[in-house]
Amino acid sequence: MAHITVTVDGTSYKGEVEPRKLLVHWLREDIGRVGTVVGCDTSNCGACTVLLNGRSVKSCSVLAVQADGCEVTTIQGLSDGSEWHPVQTAFKECHGLQCGYCTPGMVMATVDLLSENPTPSEQEIREGLEGNLCRCTGYHNIVKSVSYAADLMSAGPTKGAK
Amino acid sequence: MTAALDTDTALGKPIRRKEDAHLLHGQTNWTDNIQLPGTVHMAILRSPMAHAKITKLDVSGALKQTGVVAAYGAKELGELNGGVPCVWPVTDDIKMPAFPALAIDKVRQVGDCVAVVLATSVAAAVDALDAIEVSYEALPAVTDMEAALASGSALVHDEIETNACYVYKMPCGDYEASRAKADVVVARRFINQRLIPIFMEPRSVVAAPMGMSDEITIWSSTQIPHVLRVLLALVTGIPENNLRVVAPDVGGGFGGKLQCYREEILVTNLAKKLGRPVKWTETRSENMVATHHGRDQIQDIEIAATKDGKILGLKVTLLANMGAYLQIITPGIPLLGMFMYPAIYKMDSYDFTCTGVFTNKTPTDAYRGAGRPEATYAIERIIDELAAEIGMEPMELRKKNWITHDEFPYTTVAGLTYDTGNYEAATEKALAMFDYDGLRAEQARRRASGDPVQLGIGISTFTEMCGLAPSRTLGALKYVAGGWEHCTVRALPTGKIEVVTGTSPHGQGHETAWSQIASSILGVPVEDIEVIHSDTGRSPYGMDTYGSRSLAVGGQAIKAASERLVEKARVIAAHQLECSATDLEFVNGSFHVKGDPSKSQALGAVAFEAFTAHNLPPGVEPTLQAEATIDPADFSYPHGTHLAALEVDTETGQVKLRKYVCVDDVGIQVNPMIVEGQVHGGVAQGIAQALFEGAEYDEDGNLLTASLADYLIPSAADLPSFDTATTVTPSTTHPLGTKGVGEAGTIASTPAIINGIVDALRHLGVTDVAMPASPQTVWRTIQAAKAGAK
Numbered sequence: 001m002a003h004i005t006v007t008v009d010g011t012s013y014k015g016e017v018e019p020r021k022l023l024v025h026w027l028r029e030d031i032g033r034v035g036t037v038v039g040c041d042t043s044n045c046g047a048c049t050v051l052l053n054g055r056s057v058k059s060c061s062v063l064a065v066q067a068d069g070c071e072v073t074t075i076q077g078l079s080d081g082s083e084w085h086p087v088q089t090a091f092k093e094c095h096g097l098q099c100g101y102c103t104p105g106m107v108m109a110t111v112d113l114l115s116e117n118p119t120p121s122e123q124e125i126r127e128g129l130e131g132n133l134c135r136c137t138g139y140h141n142i143v144k145s146v147s148y149a150a151d152l153m154s155a156g157p158t159k160g161a162k
Numbered sequence: 163m164t165a166a167l168d169t170d171t172a173l174g175k176p177i178r179r180k181e182d183a184h185l186l187h188g189q190t191n192w193t194d195n196i197q198l199p200g201t202v203h204m205a206i207l208r209s210p211m212a213h214a215k216i217t218k219l220d221v222s223g224a225l226k227q228t229g230v231v232a233a234y235g236a237k238e239l240g241e242l243n244g245g246v247p248c249v250w251p252v253t254d255d256i257k258m259p260a261f262p263a264l265a266i267d268k269v270r271q272v273g274d275c276v277a278v279v280l281a282t283s284v285a286a287a288v289d290a291l292d293a294i295e296v297s298y299e300a301l302p303a304v305t306d307m308e309a310a311l312a313s314g315s316a317l318v319h320d321e322i323e324t325n326a327c328y329v330y331k332m333p334c335g336d337y338e339a340s341r342a343k344a345d346v347v348v349a350r351r352f353i354n355q356r357l358i359p360i361f362m363e364p365r366s367v368v369a370a371p372m373g374m375s376d377e378i379t380i381w382s383s384t385q386i387p388h389v390l391r392v393l394l395a396l397v398t399g400i401p402e403n404n405l406r407v408v409a410p411d412v413g414g415g416f417g418g419k420l421q422c423y424r425e426e427i428l429v430t431n432l433a434k435k436l437g438r439p440v441k442w443t444e445t446r447s448e449n450m451v452a453t454h455h456g457r458d459q460i461q462d463i464e465i466a467a468t469k470d471g472k473i474l475g476l477k478v479t480l481l482a483n484m485g486a487y488l489q490i491i492t493p494g495i496p497l498l499g500m501f502m503y504p505a506i507y508k509m510d511s512y513d514f515t516c517t518g519v520f521t522n523k524t525p526t527d528a529y530r531g532a533g534r535p536e537a538t539y540a541i542e543r544i545i546d547e548l549a550a551e552i553g554m555e556p557m558e559l560r561k562k563n564w565i566t567h568d569e570f571p572y573t574t575v576a577g578l579t580y581d582t583g584n585y586e587a588a589t590e591k592a593l594a595m596f597d598y599d600g601l602r603a604e605q606a607r608r609r610a611s612g613d614p615v616q617l618g619i620g621i622s623t624f625t626e627m628c629g630l631a632p633s634r635t636l637g638a639l640k641y642v643a644g645g646w647e648h649c650t651v652r653a654l655p656t657g658k659i660e661v662v663t664g665t666s667p668h669g670q671g672h673e674t675a676w677s678q679i680a681s682s683i684l685g686v687p688v689e690d691i692e693v694i695h696s697d698t699g700r701s702p703y704g705m706d707t708y709g710s711r712s713l714a715v716g717g718q719a720i721k722a723a724s725e726r727l728v729e730k731a732r733v734i735a736a737h738q739l740e741c742s743a744t745d746l747e748f749v750n751g752s753f754h755v756k757g758d759p760s761k762s763q764a765l766g767a768v769a770f771e772a773f774t775a776h777n778l779p780p781g782v783e784p785t786l787q788a789e790a791t792i793d794p795a796d797f798s799y800p801h802g803t804h805l806a807a808l809e810v811d812t813e814t815g816q817v818k819l820r821k822y823v824c825v826d827d828v829g830i831q832v833n834p835m836i837v838e839g840q841v842h843g844g845v846a847q848g849i850a851q852a853l854f855e856g857a858e859y860d861e862d863g864n865l866l867t868a869s870l871a872d873y874l875i876p877s878a879a880d881l882p883s884f885d886t887a888t889t890v891t892p893s894t895t896h897p898l899g900t901k902g903v904g905e906a907g908t909i910a911s912t913p914a915i916i917n918g919i920v921d922a923l924r925h926l927g928v929t930d931v932a933m934p935a936s937p938q939t940v941w942r943t944i945q946a947a948k949a950g951a952k
Contacts, residue, residue, distance in 0.1 A: 018285070034195040035188020037413075039362050040446035044870035047362060075188035084186070092182040095839050099669030100185030101362040101413025107186065126878040133870070135362050135414050136669050138846030138907075139878040141839060 004068040008033055009077025017064045023057075024048040026064035027074065035076040036104055039133070046132030049105035050074045056112035058105075058131070075104035078111070086152040087111050087145075096145030098136035106132050110146050119150055173682040176835035179674045180688075181667075184411075191410040193366035193383045194443045201368070202231045204429060204442040205287035207277040207294050208452065209269035212305070212522040212863020213318070214298035216267055216276065223293035224279045229286030232436065233294070235277040236264040242431040244397040246424050246487065249642045250494035252518075256328040259319040259520075261487035263424035269298070270318055270486035271524055272865055273451030275424055280432060280440065303863035307460060307481045307519040318486055318520040327484050327518035328493060332500055334575050335511030337466075340475025344466035348548045354536045355933050356458035356483065356857040358450055358867070359529050360875050361668075363413025365453060366443040367426050369433035376404045379699075380430055385415040386422075386706040387666055389643065391698045393422040393490075398431050405430075409696040412668035416847070417528030418453050419668065420708045421490050425452075450868045455857055456529020458483035459496065461540045463503070465547075471554045473563045475511035476575075478503045478540065484518045485525035492527045493518050497639060498627075498709075499533030501576045505541045506585055506625050506801065507563040512575045522863040528708060530847055531905040534626045535912060542622045542913035543930075550924060556917070557589070557598075560623050571894075578627060580799045581895045584827065585623060588889045592803040592825040595885055601807050601821075609925055614813045616925075617820075620806040620918025624910040628902035629714025629798030645711070646793040648703035649719035651680060651727045653786040655773035657766025659684060659691040661720060664704015665712040666696040670904065671836045672712060676720055678832050679898070683724035684765060685751025703791065710902025713832065714798040717898050722790035730788055731768040737779035738763055738771060798893060800901040802826035804845070806914040810922040815941030817853060817919055823885045826906055829892045830899035837903050841886050844907020850876050851908075852915035856934045874934075923947070 001016040006026075013031050027033040027050070036059060039047030048059040051073040059072075079085040087110050090096065097103045106129065113120065113128040120128060125146045126139070134142060184190060221233035236243050246261040265274045277294050281287035302316035309315055310325040318325055341347060367382040378400060384390050387407040395402035412419065425442050433440040444452065460481040466474045482496040496516045504512050531538075549556040565572045567584040574580065598619070605617040630636075633644035650662040661680045665672055677691040684691075694700050705711075728748055735753040736743040739761050746753045753768070755761040768786060771777065775784035807821040824845060831837045854874040858866040867873035892899030912933070919931050919940065927947035932939055 028195075032197075033188075034192070035190060037190075037192060037363070038194075039364070040870045042446065042869045042871040045362065045446075075186075079187070081187055081189075088186040091186055092178055095179065095835050097182060097185055098671070098839060098843065099362065099412065099414040100181070100190065101192070103185050104188050122883070126881075130877045130879040133362065133875060133877060135360055135416070135847070135875065136843045137839060138842035138844075138884065139881055140842040140846075140883050143878060143883060 002065045004065055006067045007071045009074055019063065019065055021064045022060050023062040023064050023067050024059035027059060033074055033076055036074045037101060039101065044133065046109060047102050047105040049108045049132065051108055051112065056109050075107055078107065087149045090149035090152060091145045094141050094145040094148050096137065096142045102132060102134040106134060106142060110149060113146065114150055114153060118154055120146065172678050172688065173832055174834070175678070176833060177674065177678065177688065179671050180677065181671060181673050192363055192413060193368060193381050193410055196368045196381055198368065198370050198439040201439040201441050202280040202282060202436065203284045203287045204432065204440055205279050205284070205291055206275050207291045207296065208448070209265065209272060209274040209276055211269055211298050211300060212272050212303040213301040214269050215301060216265065216269060216296065217299050218295060218297040219277060220295040221277050223295060224290040227286065227290035227293050229281040229283055230279055230290045231282065232280045233277065233290070234264070236262060236266045239264055242435060244427040244431060246427065246489055247393050247397055247422055248488035248490060248492060250491040250640065252330055252493045252497060252640055253328045256493060257322040257324065258488055259322055263427045270522055272863060273524060278428060280436070303522045305521055305523065305859055305861055305863050307483055307521060310519050310521055318522055325520045327488070327520055330497065330516045332514040334513070334577065335475065337475045337477050337511040337513035340511040341466045344474050345469035346548065346551055347464060347466045348544060348551050349464040350544055350547055350930065352461040352463065352540050352543060353932060354457045354459040354461055354539055357456045357529055357851055357855050358857050358873055359416045359418030359453065359456060361414030361416055361418050364444045364446055364449050365419065365423065365425070367429045368439060368441045369430045370439035371433060371437055377406055378404060378430065378434055379406045379408060381408045381410055382426055383412050383419060384409050385412070385419040385666055385668055385708055387696050387698055388664060388704040388706050390422055390426065394426065394430055397422070397427050400434060406699040409666050415668045416530040417456065417532055417708060420528045421454060447869050450873065451524055451865055454489055454527035455485065455524045456526060457536060458526050459536050461536065463540045463544050465544050467548055469552055471552055471559045471562050473507055473509045475509055476503060477513040480516040482516055482518050483523065483526055484520050485523045486520065487525045489525045489527045492525055494641060495526065495528060495533045497533065499537035501578050501627055502534050502537035503541050504575050505538065506565055506623060508565060509575050523859060530844065530908045532709065534905065535848065535909045538624045538626065538909045539913045542624065543916060546917045546920065547929065556621055564623065579796065580625065581796060581893055582891045583625065583799060583801050584889060584891045585801060588801065588825045588827050589623060589803040591887060591889060592805050592823050595887060596805045596821065596823040598805065614811060616810050616812055616922040618808045618810055618918040618920070618922025620808065620914040620916065620921060622804040622910045622914035622917065624804070625799050625801035626906060626909045627797040627799060628710035628905060629794055629896070630709030630711045631797055632795065633793050644793065645705060645715065646791055647705055647716040647719045648789065648791045649716065649723040650787060650789040651723040653727060653731070653765060653769035655770050657690065657769060659686050660694055661691055662694045662701045663716055663720065664701060664706065665716040666704065666706040668707065670707070670712060671833065675713065675832045675836055679717055679720045680724050683721065683728065686765060710798065710904040713900050714896055714902045715792065715794045717900055718792040718794065718896060719790045721898055722792055723788050726788035726790060727786065731765055731786055733779060733782055734771055735763045735768050794896065796895040798896060798901040800826065800828045800903060800906045802906060802910055804910040804914040806918045808915065808918040808922060810919055810940065812944055815937035815939070815944065817935055817940060819849065819882055819915070822882060824910065825887045825889060827889045827891050828903040828906065829901040830890065831888065832900065838886055840903045841907045842884055844905060845884055845911045846876065846881055848908040848911030849881065849915055852912045852933055852935060854880065854934050
């Protein structure tokens with residue numbers, strides 16, 4: 001067992017973990033952050049995407065011990081619920097989700113994509129989200145959501161309303 | 163309080179979804195999130211062999227491992243080894259071999275369950291699988307349907323002495339007479355390849371004895387909590403009234419969660435046996451082999467016509483791969499397609515034969531469209547081939563043969579009566595959006611110049627039957643359940659509304675759309691309406707969600723129950739307002755006395771009177787609620803015209819989908835935003851069959867595409883945006899005027915893509931291309947056509 005300290009969504013967690021344990025399993029099983037989900041076992045689907053020190057990672061491809069000393073942001077920490085993150089607002093406004101299972105990863109990947117490229121073209125959005133699979137939307141409204149979020153975020157510091 | 167509300171527009175507005183807030187904040191309740199104290203986790207030892215005798219199975223080693231609570235093979239499990247049910251014995255002489263949850267003596271597919279371990283953690287359970295001793299003696303794997311039917315083939319099930327599950331025939335009219343009259347007969351063999359549903363949330367099930375009673379609660383990532391409860395009661399012997407099935411947040415289904423799975427049976431029985439919660443969540447790799455697959459048909463189709471393009475008759479002969487066992491409606495899937503081969507076309511005769519075939523592969527069952535995508539693919543492909551054969555423009559051939567809008571209701575050669583439709587209107591709109599003539603001109607230019615990148619235009623003018631289904635019809639087809647749907651509407655003392663539905667959403671937005679329907683009738687704002695679903699404890703009656711039935715059937719029940727509630731409220735309000743019930747009009751959620759604007763009572767106030775029951779009219783029972791259980795008058799027949807423009811690189815085989823236009827007619831739309839989303843997702847899945855997906859097996863029966871690294875579902879980078887539009891021809895058999903939409907896009911889009919590729923290459927001698935049309939496949943097809951032309 002290894003001792004780790006990880007800040008998740010603003011709260012510091014300490015724990016003993018098996019070295020083989022994946023970050024996503026630690027989030028879900030050890031500290032109850034079940035908003036982040038598992039969709040595959042080959043790192044293809046991206047449903048488990050979180051931010052690790054501000055950059056998106058597939059949390060099935062990171063060992064919990066590798067996150068020791070890091071800051072993790074999950075879908076549950078993106079906003080406090082009363083004030084939505086613009087990406088969350090955009091996905092609702094543009095119907096960018098149906099069953100919602102890919103959504104935690106899709107939203108977190110979008111946050112990272114827009115931090116790197118605040119004004120992506122449609123093609124840049126499509127290529128930027130290539131690592132996140134959705135089976136419901138055909139991606140049409142996800143692409144719209146990302147564009148809409150980019151517009152919201154470039155409009156200024158005002159965060160999206162509910 | 164009831165705010166002023168324009169009830170004319172509550173129905174039909176693209177209001178944003180109620181469901182999204184929790185989904186966008188990770189405040190979700192997926193089954194795998196459920197962590198009950200004392201839970202033991204089940205891990206499954208699965209067969210690595212497609213067909214083998216189990217010569218040794220010893221689970222005792224697993225019992226010695228840390229954290230292990232129990233381990234079972236079929237022998238240890240004994241009578242708790244329940245059988246997976248099939249509820250659609252399509253013929254009287256269908257062969258229905260046993261399908262025990264844990265394999266007994268033999269395995270018949272890669273992924274068959276051989277033994278289970280239960281331990282205090284997932285990791286401990288999975289680790290302990292290695293301590294089970296098992297050996298197999300390989301048997302010849304049956305992987306090819308035609309070889310399976312040849313004499314001397316190895317048998318998937320020895321005891322039934324054949325690999326033919328059933329033969330189903332439906333002769334309509336005299337096809338041989340049509341054929342004799344025809345100038346042209348075009349025959350093709352199409353392979354509708356095997357697909358894997360790939361809903362994003364892997365299956366998960368938790369069962370727990372609830373202590374305070376004999377109740378066992380089962381949380382399952384299922385589309386069918388109500389049907390599952392009945393089936394689990396029948397399979398496990400646990401009294402139905404002791405079972406509660408809950409489908410919490412469910413992450414997609416597409417038919418793949420329309421099932422009573424062996425893992426659900428095992429978890430339920432073991433929770434009862436062990437007296438503690440048992441949980442199992444599949445890995446994606448398990449999902450690929452153990453969740454049922456879809457499609458997998460060999461389609462021989464023959465069309466007879468006059469030389470000027472009048473269709474006379476159609477003959478369809480199918481081999482449908484059942485896989486190793488029959489699951490819930492495995493044998494019936496091809497029959498859902500059977501009625502749809504004649505599609506939108508008029509003809510004199512139609513001859514259908516389907517043979518179900520056992521093979522050593524994962525069982526097939528419903529996957530988005532379930533039989534109708536296969537039918538639509540074959541008919542829309544053969545129409546294009548007939549057009550080429552007689553030198554007619556493919557859209558003109560369709561126009562010459564389709565049912566015109568003034569001919570509805572129209573009874574097809576297959577015996578269905580389509581209530582309404584307007585194929586001309588949808589097509590005209592699609593052609594205009596597409597710039598059909600402009601693209602044909604570009605195609606001609608590219609052909610003339612010998613451009614290595616050729617342009618193809620693919621057409622699909624489809625209809626389908628959905629909204630499953632009139633119970634009487636299901637009975638006639640030997641399906642052992644009905645197709646009704648239930649709704650209870652309750653007006654609570656505080657004025658809030660509960661809509662209790664028997665539909666079970668897993669992404670479709672029922673909470674929003676059902677609120678809109680109830681709001682439009684009750685005059686209560688959408689946000690004051692709570693939709694209760696997917697829990698047999700809270701919504702006891704229902705037939706769940708599949709076959710694009712939820713709005714088409716469930717919507718009718720919501721309408722009827724809401725209207726009945728208003729009528730009960732009217733009697734109470736008349737008593738309160740001291741007038742006759744017929745003197746009241748109900749507008750925007752309030753009863754008004756005609757001619758006296760000062761006297762009115764809001765529905766919420768009526769609900770409070772019904773709750774206190776201090777002053778109810780004689781004979782009126784307290785509480786304000788109403789229910790309706792509706793059996794649909796007929797199937798629902800959405801239709802549309804889909805057009806695809808594809809660039810095909812003749813040097814590399816690469817296909818680029820440049821433009822996709824679809825005009826769908828799904829009747830009245832409750833929420834056009836949700837409708838459009840259903841079309842987008844459906845179209846993408848149909849395109850995926852055409853271009854990307856296919857479950858591949860080797861000759862030993864190993865699934866080669868057994869992970870998301872090997873089975874290609876499209877990403878955002880693989881697809882374009884879609885140009886969608888609708889025409890609105892209200893259904894006359896469904897009181898809301900609505901039609902189903904969940905499967906339409908998937909049914910329509912596959913042939914549009916393949917027709918487009920063939921259209922791009924036809925001048926090179928190409929007359930078909932296999933699915934999925936990967937660059938390699940397209941390139942080889944071009945090379946073969948060139949070689950054939952020499």
